[in-house]
Amino acid sequence: MGKIVYTILLILVSFWAEAQKKRFSVPLSPRTSNYDIKVSLDTEKKSITGSQKVTFTNPSSDTIWTMPFHMYYNAFKNNLSLFNTGYSRIPRTISEDEIKKGIWGWINVDKIKDENGNELSFSFVQPDIDNKDDHTVLEVQLKEPILPYGNYILDMDWRSQIPKAKARTGYNRDFFFMVQWYPKLGVYEPAGSRFAKEGQWNCHQYHPVTEYFGEYGVYQVEIDLPVEYKTGASGFLLDESINGDRKKLTYLAEDVIDFAWTANPGFIEIVENWKGVDIKLLIMPEHVCNKDRFLKSAFSTLDFYEEYIEKYPYPSLTIVSPPFHGLFSGAMEYPMLITSPTLCDLPSGIKTTETLTIHELTHQYFMQMVGNNEQEEAWMDEGFTSFFEAKILDKYYPEGVVNFDYLDMKVNSKELRRGRFMSTNNPKINPLSDFSYTFKHGSSGDINYGKAAVGLMTLEGLVGEAVMKDIMQTYFARWKFKHPCRNDFEDVVLEVVTEKLGEEKAIVIQDFLQQLIYGTETCNYAVEYISNSLIGDPLGYFDDLDECKYPTDNKKETYQAKTVLFRLGEFTLPIEVKIIFDNGDEIIENWDGKARSHEFVYTGKRKIASVEIDPELKNPLDNNLIDNSYVIEQKETGIVRYFTSFMTWMEGIMVSATALI
Amino acid sequence: MIIKSLKKGFSQLWQYKKIWVLLYSLTFVVAAFIAYPLKTYLENKIGTSLMIKDMIKGFDYTLYTDFMNHYGDGIAPIMNYSLLLIILFMLLFIFLMGGILSTFKNAPEKYNGKSFWSNAAHFFWRIFRMTIYFLFIHGAVLGLFFFIYLKITKGLSPMNLESEGIIFVAMKIMVPIYILFSSFFFMWHDYAKIHLVQNDNKWIFQSIIPSLKFIIKNIKNTWGLYLLNVLILMLLFIVNHFISNSFEITTGLSIFISFFISQLFLISRLGLKLVNLSSANHLFQENN
Numbered sequence: 015m016g017k018i019v020y021t022i023l024l025i026l027v028s029f030w031a032e033a034q035k036k037r038f039s040v041p042l043s044p045r046t047s048n049y050d051i052k053v054s055l056d057t058e059k060k061s062i063t064g065s066q067k068v069t070f071t072n073p074s075s076d077t078i079w080t081m082p083f084h085m086y087y088n089a090f091k092n093n094l095s096l097f098n099t100g101y102s103r104i105p106r107t108i109s110e111d112e113i114k115k116g117i118w119g120w121i122n123v124d125k126i127k128d129e130n131g132n133e134l135s136f137s138f139v140q141p142d143i144d145n146k147d148d149h150t151v152l153e154v155q156l157k158e159p160i161l162p163y164g165n166y167i168l169d170m171d172w173r174s175q176i177p178k179a180k181a182r183t184g185y186n187r188d189f190f191f192m193v194q195w196y197p198k199l200g201v202y203e204p205a206g207s208r209f210a211k212e213g214q215w216n217c218h219q220y221h222p223v224t225e226y227f228g229e230y231g232v233y234q235v236e237i238d239l240p241v242e243y244k245t246g247a248s249g250f251l252l253d254e255s256i257n258g259d260r261k262k263l264t265y266l267a268e269d270v271i272d273f274a275w276t277a278n279p280g281f282i283e284i285v286e287n288w289k290g291v292d293i294k295l296l297i298m299p300e301h302v303c304n305k306d307r308f309l310k311s312a313f314s315t316l317d318f319y320e321e322y323i324e325k326y327p328y329p330s331l332t333i334v335s336p337p338f339h340g341l342f343s344g345a346m347e348y349p350m351l352i353t354s355p356t357l358c359d360l361p362s363g364i365k366t367t368e369t370l371t372i373h374e375l376t377h378q379y380f381m382q383m384v385g386n387n388e389q390e391e392a393w394m395d396e397g398f399t400s401f402f403e404a405k406i407l408d409k410y411y412p413e414g415v416v417n418f419d420y421l422d423m424k425v426n427s428k429e430l431r432r433g434r435f436m437s438t439n440n441p442k443i444n445p446l447s448d449f450s451y452t453f454k455h456g457s458s459g460d461i462n463y464g465k466a467a468v469g470l471m472t473l474e475g476l477v478g479e480a481v482m483k484d485i486m487q488t489y490f491a492r493w494k495f496k497h498p499c500r501n502d503f504e505d506v507v508l509e510v511v512t513e514k515l516g517e518e519k520a521i522v523i524q525d526f527l528q529q530l531i532y533g534t535e536t537c538n539y540a541v542e543y544i545s546n547s548l549i550g551d552p553l554g555y556f557d558d559l560d561e562c563k564y565p566t567d568n569k570k571e572t573y574q575a576k577t578v579l580f581r582l583g584e585f586t587l588p589i590e591v592k593i594i595f596d597n598g599d600e601i602i603e604n605w606d607g608k609a610r611s612h613e614f615v616y617t618g619k620r621k622i623a624s625v626e627i628d629p630e631l632k633n634p635l636d637n638n639l640i641d642n643s644y645v646i647e648q649k650e651t652g653i654v655r656y657f658t659s660f661m662t663w664m665e666g667i668m669v670s671a672t673a674l675i
Numbered sequence: 676m677i678i679k680s681l682k683k684g685f686s687q688l689w690q691y692k693k694i695w696v697l698l699y700s701l702t703f704v705v706a707a708f709i710a711y712p713l714k715t716y717l718e719n720k721i722g723t724s725l726m727i728k729d730m731i732k733g734f735d736y737t738l739y740t741d742f743m744n745h746y747g748d749g750i751a752p753i754m755n756y757s758l759l760l761i762i763l764f765m766l767l768f769i770f771l772m773g774g775i776l777s778t779f780k781n782a783p784e785k786y787n788g789k790s791f792w793s794n795a796a797h798f799f800w801r802i803f804r805m806t807i808y809f810l811f812i813h814g815a816v817l818g819l820f821f822f823i824y825l826k827i828t829k830g831l832s833p834m835n836l837e838s839e840g841i842i843f844v845a846m847k848i849m850v851p852i853y854i855l856f857s858s859f860f861f862m863w864h865d866y867a868k869i870h871l872v873q874n875d876n877k878w879i880f881q882s883i884i885p886s887l888k889f890i891i892k893n894i895k896n897t898w899g900l901y902l903l904n905v906l907i908l909m910l911l912f913i914v915n916h917f918i919s920n921s922f923e924i925t926t927g928l929s930i931f932i933s934f935f936i937s938q939l940f941l942i943s944r945l946g947l948k949l950v951n952l953s954s955a956n957h958l959f960q961e962n963n
Contacts, residue, residue, distance in 0.1 A: 179834055186834060300838045338839040359843040420920055422733020433740035626725055638745045639737060643725035652730030653717045655930050661710035662937040664757065665702050668764050669944050673861060674813065675768050675806050 036250050036329035042269040043230035043495035046071050047199045054238040055277065060176045060185050066196060068168045070160065074204035076213035078160040081168065082139065083123075083152045086194035089220040090119035090177035090184075094147035096140075097181075100222030112178065119177025119184060123152060123197060129167040132157045142219045142451065150220040152197065170197055179342035181222075188243075189340040193274040193348060194226065201229045201387075201497065208387070208499040218389045221451035223458040225388040228271035230495055236264045239277055246296045246332040247275035248350045269495060270349035271385050276334050284309075288316050291326055297335040303358040304367050308333055311368040314410040315375045318402075322483060323379060323490050331378070333371065345370040347377030363417035365407065369427065373403040383494045391500055392450035392458065397466020404428040404467065428471065432634045435464030441637070442534040447500065468634050469530040475632025476526060476587070477511055477519070485510045500531055522588055530635075535584035539607065539627050540641035542578040546621035549574055575622040576615045577644070581607060585635065592629040595620035602629075622646070676961065677900045684904075684954030688946055691778055693786040698771070698945045703938075705764045709757045716753060720746045731925060769806055773798025775949065776872040779956040794872075801871055805879045809864045816860055820853045854905075859890075862901040865952060866890055869959050893962050900958055904951040911947065915940040 053064035072078060089097035126134045134157060138149040160166040174195065177184040183193045200217025203210040210216075216227060233249065241261045249267025256262075267273055276296065284295040284305055295308050312333060316326050332351045336343045346353045352374035356367040380402075381388060381395035388395060407415055407427035414424040425433075435441065443457040446466060450458060474482040489498075489506040504527050512520040529535065549572045552563050577593065591603045597620050605612050616622070624645040628636065636642060688695060721727055721742065729735040743750070774795030778786065827845045829835040836842070866889060871882040890897045915936070924933055 187837075298838065300840050338833050338836055341833045357839055359839065416736075420916070422924070423736075424734075425736040429737045433736050436744055437740050624725060638741050640721050640724045640726050640741045640745065644723050645725050646723075648718070648722045649725075649728055650718070650722070651927050651930065652727035653714060653722065654927070655731055655733075655924060656717060657710055657714040658930060658934040658937075660713055661706045662934065662941070664706040664709045664761070665937075665941050668702055668705065668761055669941060669948070671761065671765055672768050672948060674810060675765060675772060675802075 037266070038268050038327075042327060044071070044073065045231050045269065046073055046202070047229035047231040049196070049231060049233045049235070049273070051196060051233065051235045051273075052238075053196070053235065055190065055240075055243075057188065057190070057240055057243070060178070062174045062176065062192075062195070063172075064174070064196060065169065065171045068170065068199055070166045070168070070199060070202075072160045072162060072164050072166070073202060074213045075162040076204065077162060078166075078202065078213075079156050080215070081154045081156065081160075081166075082141075082200040082215050082217035083154065083197040084194070084200065084217060084220070084226075085121050085123075085138075085150050085152050085197060086183075086220050086226075087119050087121035087174050087177060088138075088149035090180050091149055092118065092147055094145070095220070096143055096145050096148040096150065097220045097222050099145070117178060119175055119180060120149075121172060121174040121195075121197065123170055123172045125169075125171045126154055127169045128157060130158070134168075140219060141217065142221070145219075148219055151200075151217055172197060179340075181342070182344050182346050184342060186339045186342065187337075188280070189276075189278040189337050190243075191274075191276050191334075191336065191340060191343040191353070193272075193343075193346070194220075196273075198228060198272070201227055203497070208497060209390075216387065216390075218451060221389065223453055224392055224451045226272065227387040227389050227497075228385070230269055230271055230385065233267045233270060233273040234264065235267075235273055235275070236262055237275060237277075238262050240279075242279045243277040244279060244281035244283055244296065245275060245277045246281075246294060246334055246351060248273045248332075248348055250292070250330045267349060271382060272349055274348035274351050276336075276343075276351075278337070278340075280337065288313055289320075289325070291316070291328065292330040294330065294332045295335065296332060297356075298337045300338075301335050301356050301358055304335075304356045307367045308335065308354065308356070308371055311371040311410070312375055315372050315406055318406050318409065319376075319379060323487055324494075326378065327383075328378075331375070333375075345374055347374040347381065349382045350378070352377070361418070363414075363419075365411055365415040365417075368411060369403060369407060369415055372406050373399050376402045376406070379490065384490060385495065385497045386499070387497065389451050390449045391446075393446045393462040393466035394498070394500065394503065396462045397446075397470060400431055400463045400467035401470040404431050404471070428634070431464065431467050432471070435460060435468050436637050438464060441465065441536055445534050446531045465530075472530075472587075472633050472635045473507070473523070473526065475630075475634070476523060477515060481510060481514045484514060504531070526587060529585050533585065536637050537585035537587060537633065537635045538581075538583035538637050538641075539589055540580045540582055540638070541625045541627060541644035542580045542611070544577045544622045544625055544644055544646055545575075546646075547574045547576075548572070549617065571619055572617065573619065573621050574615060574617055575620060576613055577622055577625045578611060578613045579605065579625075579627065580611050581609065582641075583637065587633055587635075589628055589633065590630070592626040593622055594624045594626075596623045676896050676958065677903060680896075680900055680954040680957040680961070681903060681950070683957040684950035684952075687779055687782070687953040687957075688949050691786045691949075693788075694771075694775055694778065694791070695942075695946055695949060698768075698949070699942050701764070701767060701771075702941065702945065705760055705767075709760050712753050712756065716746075716749050720749070731930075733924070766803075769803050770795050770799050772802050772868060773872065775952060776868055776956065779953045780869075780872055780960070798872060801876075801879055802868060805864070805867060805871065805883070808879065808883070809860070809867070812860055812864075813857065816857050817853075820849060820856075824849055858901060858905060859898065862897060862955075863887055863890055865901075865955050866897065866959060869952075869956050873959065873963075889959065889962070893958070896958055896962070897955070900954055901951070904947065904954065907950075908944070908947050911940070911943055 048069040049066055051064060051066040053062050055062050089095050123136060126136055128134055134154050136152050136154045139151050139153040140148055141151060179186040183191055200215045203214050203216050205212045238260060241256055241259050245263060247265040248270055249265045251263060252266040253264040254261065280298055281296040282299055282302060284297060286293045286309055293312055295305060297305060319326060328350050330350055334351065334353045335356050336353055341355055343353045345355060354367065354370040354374055360366060376399040377395060380398040386394035404427040415427045415430055416423065416425040438460040444453050444461050446461060450462060485507050488510050489503055492506060493502060507527060508520050508524055511523045551566055553565060555562055586607045589605050589607045591605060592600065593603060593614060594600050599620060603614050626643040628642055726738050729738055774791035777794035778791055824845055828842050831842060863886060866886040867883045870886040871879065876882045918936055919933065922929060924930055
């Protein structure tokens with residue numbers, strides 16, 4: 015008996031010791047908003063009941079009388095919410111049958127008390143758009159104010175009806191993806207931080223095109239659910255107990271801006287370790303074939319960031335590969351938990367699994383550790399992650415992200431990202447500086463992901479890879495576990511460029527950032543033509559009217575070799591121009607790129623053979639790379655290849671069509 | 676009987692190689708007419724760019740996107756023109772079909788141009804009408820399979836499926852079944868044409884119904900022969916796949932070799948089409 019007790023005790027102690035090891039001895043963040051949540055999942059009714067203690071530390075010298083909470087589930091409460099009106103009122107995923115049965119998602123707070131037991135009043139408010147049917151922000155009126163730099167504790171009881179398969183969240187069948195599922199406190203911005211002129215809460219309604227913004231803190235979450243469910247969550251497992259057919263799991267996530275969890279009895283759990291970090295892959299049996307692809311891409315990403323920026327600091331990372339019927343969860347990022355859908359039947363030449371894993375894992379750095387406001391400046395995480403996604407993919411997957419040998423097709427991530435942005439119907443639709451929640455007509459993806467990523471690639475081209483790395487390292491070091499805005503990023507860029515490349519370059523970069531962030535113009539430089547004119551002898555009368563100069567046979571073979579460049583776009587950049595002469599000479603010229611046209615002229619025996627703007631492809635923002643070069647002697651081999659291939663395809667189509675005759 | 680008919684098919688292919696040459700020449704010329712405007716367009720728009728060197732290696736995504744974004748407007752007219760020429764090609768092929776089948780039927784000692792062209796004109800409208808009818812039949816078969824596929828996969832809706840496996844499994848099972856099933860209708864079409872030319876029927880239904888009866892009566896031979904022809908065609912595709920992927924295209928010479936191989940493949944496909952018709956014609960004659 016004694017031995018059994020001793021063994022149990024030993025297990026408990028080692029479990030406790032393991033858990034303690036995973037806690038941060040020194041907080042990484044200010045831990046402004048801390049949550050102690052207890053939640054019970056009813057898998058039959060698809061509902062949860064919860065209670066939470068929220069401890070908020072006033073980060074300012076202000077006295078605060080209200081506290082706003084995000085009530086994200088209420089976006090799915092009715093068809094007139096701000097979220098649903100953005101999706102043409104009736105969400106596509108709600109069937110007629112479901113509407114008749116009244117299946118909607120919602121969250122309802124039953125009771126709020128302060129530390130002294132005062133019951134507090136609350137009501138829905140609409141800080142962005144006056145739509146009384148939108149209940150996604152709840153404002154609590156405090157009876158006692160939050161004093162400057164003081165702590166304040168709230169107890170809340172609430173219930174939720176989990177939405178069925180909504181954007182990023184909800185359930186389908188027995189798969190639960192629980193994100194934005196609890197009343198989440200807004201972010202208090204003291205005067206001078208981000209765009210705040212005076213202290214203010216930042217708590218936007220749930221807009222259809224944007225994601226989230228949260229304050230750093232510690233989440234301790236106890237989840238009560240049926241015992242057969244496999245779970246994953248932000249943070250690490252602190253405690254687990256089983257009581258009959260239900261179990262209680264307690265997770266701890268420190269220094270994070272949010273908490274997400276998932277449950278599904280069908281998950282297979284694969285655990286690996288990367289330099290002390292537990293990597294847990296929750297995957298469906300039918301997707302296990304791709305487990306190595308998930309793990310390799312995750313490990314590569316972590317390796318990359320350890321070298322490029324800083325080692326991943328958290329003790330765990332959960333990758334959720336949702337079932338096919340759970341695709342509504344999308345490819346998303348939450349602290350220490352990401353989703354990355356996969357399909358085993360997709361050709362191995364398509365690197366979707368890797369792309370999504372790398373992209374979402376990169377969000378652990380940009381948006382989770384560097385906590386920008388996704389609702390206002392989504393480009394500061396989506397653009398950054400898209401930029402790094404291309405960098406990581408092209409480093410670790412040089413074979414390309416779309417690769418079909420038999421079609422001679424190989425597309426790498428950087429060119430794919432650029433091509434997708436360049437192919438958007440309206441690349442001028444919004445400046446990056448517009449608040450993201452105001453983006454309309456599909457512009458969010460094009461601008462926040464595409465333009466920002468290609469802009470960062472161009473910035474790297476202008477300053478060089480080494481300085482870009484310095485910029486990112488400085489930005490990360492300065493703003494990790496804080497909430498930067500675009501001004502803060504610009505400041506870092508200019509500071510590093512001034513230090514490393516000098517003030518002149520910094521002026522160029524400042525001009526570039528102005529155009530990139532605040533402008534909507536596009537960039538296009540072109541080589542208009544090359545001319546090589548023979549300079550003849552002087553002919554005709556000059557000083558002496560009695561002496562006419564006639565052509566002679568003495569040909570000197572002197573040429574005026576000239577090339578004319580056009581600026582066709584409004585976005586201006588300094589550009590390099592490579593000029594190759596017929597004798598093999600090569601020179602690099604520089605043009606500030608400001609004027610509408612520019613020429614380079616050379617006199618001598620050499621003729622210009624070819625001209626190439628931006629030969630090192632430093633400026634992927636140039637929307638037409640074809641007209642960036644001009645060659646006197648056409649090299650037709652490439653065109654002949656296309657001609658013969660096209661002709662062969664047409665012959666094949668025609669002969670195949672004869673089967674119908 | 677199947678092998679005998681197949682042998683006959685190959686011997687008639689060689690015997691009337693002028694028809695083979697004619698079909699290939701027609702295909703080549705029409706394809707050249709289709710492709711030439713693209714070549715001219717590419718030369719005019721991007722011929723002076725250094726980027727065209729990237730075209731040698733095959734598909735270049737950046738070149739493609741920038742081309743389509745800036746010069747893509749010129750592609751649609753070329754595609755429309757291509758479609759018109761393909762339709763014209765098909766009409767010409769329908770026209771030639773009467774001549775081809777009459778030659779196989781009458782089996783003159785050598786190709787008789789006068790008879791070929793007069794029979795082509797003689798049967799044109801009837802074979803044209805028959806083609807239209809069979810287009811509807813082929814469309815209906817395809818539609819039926821698509822409908823069944825959507826039913827099995829619950830409209831391809833992720834929300835309604837346990838996993839995506841059914842989408843791919845159903846496709847892997849249904850595509851071969853479709854090929855097998857639809858081959859019956861393609862074969863029926865062939866025998867209907869043969870019946871039409873053999874009997875010179877005025878109304879095409881006088882050929883469509885009896886040819887179906889003929890196929891069913893001789894199902895082992897007719898379908899067996901057809902599937903054997905399909906098998907030979909598939910082998911040809913596999914051989915071509917391996918040959919064309921066995922070398923990289925990096926120079927003008929390799930472009931020429933690749934094009935030459937593709938033309939040999941095309942000539943072989945046209946040859947097999949004639950073998951199929953000739954062998955079916957032989958089978959029909961032997962069993963009537």
